[in-house]
Every structure is written in C-alpha cells, then in structure tokens.
Amino acid sequence: MKFALINGSKIEATKGAKGVCPSCGSELIAKCGEFKINHWAHKGVHNCDPWWENETEWHRLWKNNFPVAWQETPLLDQLTGEKHIADVKTEHGVVIEFQHSPINAQERMAREKFYMNMIWIVDGARLKKDYPRFCKGRNDLRATQKKGLFIIDFPDECFPSSWLASSVPVIFDFRGVASIDDPGDIRHGLYCLFPRHSSGHFFLAAIPRTSLIVNLLNGNFPIKLASTDSVKQIEVMKPSGSFRRRESPYYLERGRWKRRRHL
Ligand SMILES: [Zn+2]
Known part of the structure; x- marks a missing residue:
C-alpha cells in the first residue's frame, strides 16, 4: 500500500517506519528495498484486502x-x-x-x-x-x-x-x-x-x-x-469503408450447432 496512517495522517513508507492500516487497523511495516516500489505491508504475508x-x-x-x-x-x-x-x-x-x-x-x-x-x-x-x-x-x-x-x-x-x-x-x-x-x-x-x-x-x-x-x-x-x-x-x-461481416463461429450439422475448429 502507498499509505499507512501515522497519528491519523496518510503517510508514505520510509525506512524503519511503522503505521496502521486504514482499513483493518493492524500494524503496517514500511518496505523500502531495491526491487519493489516503496510500500507498506501487513505484518503477516497477506493484505487484509484479498483484492x-x-x-x-x-x-x-x-x-x-x-x-x-x-x-x-x-x-x-x-x-x-x-x-x-x-x-x-x-x-x-x-x-x-x-x-x-x-x-x-x-x-x-x-x-x-x-x-x-x-x-x-x-x-x-x-x-x-x-x-x-x-x-x-x-x-x-x-x-x-x-x-x-x-x-x-x-x-x-x-x-x-x-x-x-x-x-x-x-x-x-x-x-x-x-x-x-x-x-x-x-x-x-x-x-x-x-x-x-x-x-x-x-x-x-x-x-x-x-x-x-x-x-x-x-x-x-x-x-x-x-x-x-x-x-x-x-x-x-x-460506416467508414465497407461494412464487414464476420463468419459465425457456429455451423449447423445434422440438426446440431457445432463450433468451427479454425476460429
Ligand atoms: Zn489492513
């Protein structure tokens, strides 16, 4: 996450900082490394929001x-x-x-x-x-x-x-x-x-x-x-240019609709 709450304010992650998740209220740890963008993470592995x-x-x-x-x-x-x-x-x-x-x-x-x-x-x-x-x-x-x-x-x-x-x-x-x-x-x-x-x-x-x-x-x-x-x-x-129609992906064979293979 980009923001944690510190004393009620939305603050970005800096090395060593601790804050609180604005959604679940649990502790967040600042992650400031070389590879990932600076962010806040929940203490466990997962974010409280599965999305x-x-x-x-x-x-x-x-x-x-x-x-x-x-x-x-x-x-x-x-x-x-x-x-x-x-x-x-x-x-x-x-x-x-x-x-x-x-x-x-x-x-x-x-x-x-x-x-x-x-x-x-x-x-x-x-x-x-x-x-x-x-x-x-x-x-x-x-x-x-x-x-x-x-x-x-x-x-x-x-x-x-x-x-x-x-x-x-x-x-x-x-x-x-x-x-x-x-x-x-x-x-x-x-x-x-x-x-x-x-x-x-x-x-x-x-x-x-x-x-x-x-x-x-x-x-x-x-x-x-x-x-x-x-x-x-x-x-x-x-229509600009000619109006294109597309072949249906289905065809009728012995009374049953079948999907064309090449599509
Ligand atoms: Zn949370």
Whole structure:
C-alpha cells in the first residue's frame, strides 16, 4: 500500500517506519528495498484486502494524478461488514480501480458489485499482444456523430475477452510507463469500452489522457451513455469503408450447432 496512517495522517513508507492500516487497523511495516516500489505491508504475508494487488510504478503514476485524500479509500459494506480498499475514490463518488495483473471473471464481477459506481483502468502494456491486437481491431471501428465515439462491432478483436462482459466502463492504457517520443502515437490516448449498450452495440470512446483525468477530477466522467432513445441521436454515420461481416463461429450439422475448429 502507498499509505499507512501515522497519528491519523496518510503517510508514505520510509525506512524503519511503522503505521496502521486504514482499513483493518493492524500494524503496517514500511518496505523500502531495491526491487519493489516503496510500500507498506501487513505484518503477516497477506493484505487484509484479498483484492489487493502488489503495486507497480504504473499504479503509482496513475494514483498520483489524484488528491492524496482520494487515494486508497477504505470502504465498508454496512450490511455485510465486507471491507475493501479502493485505489481511488473521487469526491464525486466514483471508484477508480487500476488493474495491472490478470483478473478472473468472478473477482471482476464481485468488485463491480461491491463498488457499483466505478471504472477500471487497465494496463494494456503488460502483455505484448494487447496493443497489436487493438491496432488491428481499430480499423473496423465505425464513427458516430459524436466526436471520439465509435461503434465497435467486434470488441473481442480489440480487447482481452475477460473485460468484454464488464458492467462498468473499462479504460485501456496501452502506453503503460513507457515514454513515447512521437506526440502522434495513439498510445498517448486512452480507450474506453462501455458496457454493452441496451441496443446490443458496444461503444468505444477515444479520450485524451489529460481530459480523462480532468473530467474525473471535476466529476464529469463517467459520462452517461445514451439510453435506448438517445442512441438514435448517436445514430451511426455511414460506416467508414465497407461494412464487414464476420463468419459465425457456429455451423449447423445434422440438426446440431457445432463450433468451427479454425476460429
Ligand atoms: Zn489492513
């Protein structure tokens, strides 16, 4: 963890320091070594929050965009007594979870259910194949009347399948901690996949990095995406280029649906 409580204040780890966990109240020991980023650890092996993941430089870079008071916010479900530490909770009530390591569908759903009003920011630079897949898949995006908003017909060709069923916006950061000199590189931007819309479409927003952060700071993100009615307003402009259809992964053989082998 980045912060422990010392005399009630959120303090970062320094060699030899001791503090208290803001969530469970147990003692935390400062870990300041060569290999891992400076952090606080519970005395035992485990963090009191089973959802906690060891932090990387990428986590810290993201957290530092937000006020200290919003970072590592302990949250309690009054009914069940369940406790978790949100990476960031804005004063507008939005929880931001930064996800570097893989996450299984069960835990993803549990976290979405617990935090409710949340977004994910996913490290898209961890796996080598994620960015090339996105580059290829984005050729098929269809523009809408809203600048920066696209319809994505084949989200599985752009993003890891584990995120497609998410019930909250998932923002992919393909730059990670790399410094990229070319100012025109698309990895400077962020790509937000919205939960499947009631119309059955998936929408993708391309958002400049600074504008996402500013909008989270001032409470203007997540935007409410069109309800069923207003999809008509977003109405798809003429598809750019030819409209691609994809072969179904299933075929009918003697009255039974079978999955094609090559897909
Ligand atoms: Zn704790």
